[in-house]
Structure formats: structure tokens, C-alpha cells
Amino acid sequence: MSNNGNTVLGILAGTAVGAVLGILFAPDKGSVTRQRIADEAATKRDLMAEKATELRDSLGNTILSQKENLDEQVEYIVSNASYKAEDVITTLESKLRDLKEKNKTLQKKA
Template identity: 85%
Template sequence: MSNNGNTVLGILAGTAVGAVLGILFAPDKGSETRKRIADEAATRRDLMAEKATELRDSLGNSISTHKENLDHQVEAIVSNASYKAEDVIKTLETRLKELKEKNKNLQKKA
């Protein structure tokens, strides 16, 4: 995502520099050139603001999607751990019951 933002920013900056240089070397009056530079700067500023908004929205959507995926993964891990803990408890209870039975049998023999 950062690479796309840098690419867009580089393209916009290059376009702006090219436009300004083209206007400066054009054979117009100074007042016309300044007006064209101001107009071009306003256009580029608006374009950059629009691209920044698009980038922010895209980043926000990406973060939201990743957060949802992470929430689902954490929920699955917790659920899985809960089932495994329940299995361990059942196994330990069964083993304890068997040991108590063996102990009871040993005490009867003694």
C-alpha cells in the first residue's frame, strides 16, 4: 500500500514540475504565466487532495478487513483451545478414575 502511495505521489510531483516548467518557458506575458501557474497549482492541489482521500479510504478499508480477519482468527484459536482444554480435562478425569479404582483394588488385597 505504501509503495502505491509513493508511486502516485511521485507521478503527481513529476507532472506538477513538468507543467510549471512548460508554463515558464512558454512565450506568454508574465501576468498570464503567473495566472496559468496559479490555476495549474490549484488544479494539482485539488487532485492531490482527492488522491490523498482515496488513499486514506483505501487504507482504512484495508485495516478494517485485516482487523476483522484477525478477530476471526483469534476467536477460532480461543475456541479451539477451549475444546482442547475440555478434552484434556476429560482425559485426566478418566485417568484419575482408573487410578482410584486400581488404588481401591490394591487396598482390598492388602
């Protein structure tokens, strides 16, 4: 996204410089030239504001998408950990039953 922003900024800057130079070298009166520069600057300002809004919206959508993705991954990890904990508990319960049986056998012999 940084490359796209830099590219757009470069294109806009180049366009603005070219337009200003073209106006300055045009054979018009000073007042007409100044008005053209002011009009061109207003147009470019509006275009940059529009591009900034688009970039902000795009960034917001990207952040929202990444947040949703992260939420899904966290949910998967928690669920997976829960299943693993259940497996560990089941294994420990089985071993505890075996130890109780061995202990009963030892108590009968004594």
C-alpha cells in the same frame, strides 16, 4: 501500498514540474503566466487532496479487513484451545477413575 503511493507522488510531481516549465517558457505576458501557474497549482492541490482521501479510505478499509481477520483467528484459537482443554480434562478424569479402582483393590487386600 507504499510503492503505489510513491508512484502516484512521482507522477504528480513530474506533471507539476513539466506544467510549470511549459508555462514559464510560453510566450505570454507575466500576469497571464502567473495566473496560469496559480491555476495549475490549485488544480494539482485539489488532485493531491483527492488522492490523499482515496489513499486514506483505502488504508482504512485495509485496516478494517485485517482487524476482522484477526478477530476470526483469535476466535478460532480460543475455540480450539477450549476443545483441547476439554480433551485433557476427559483424559484426566479417566485416569482418576482408573486410580480410584486400583486404590479400591488395594484397600480390599489390606
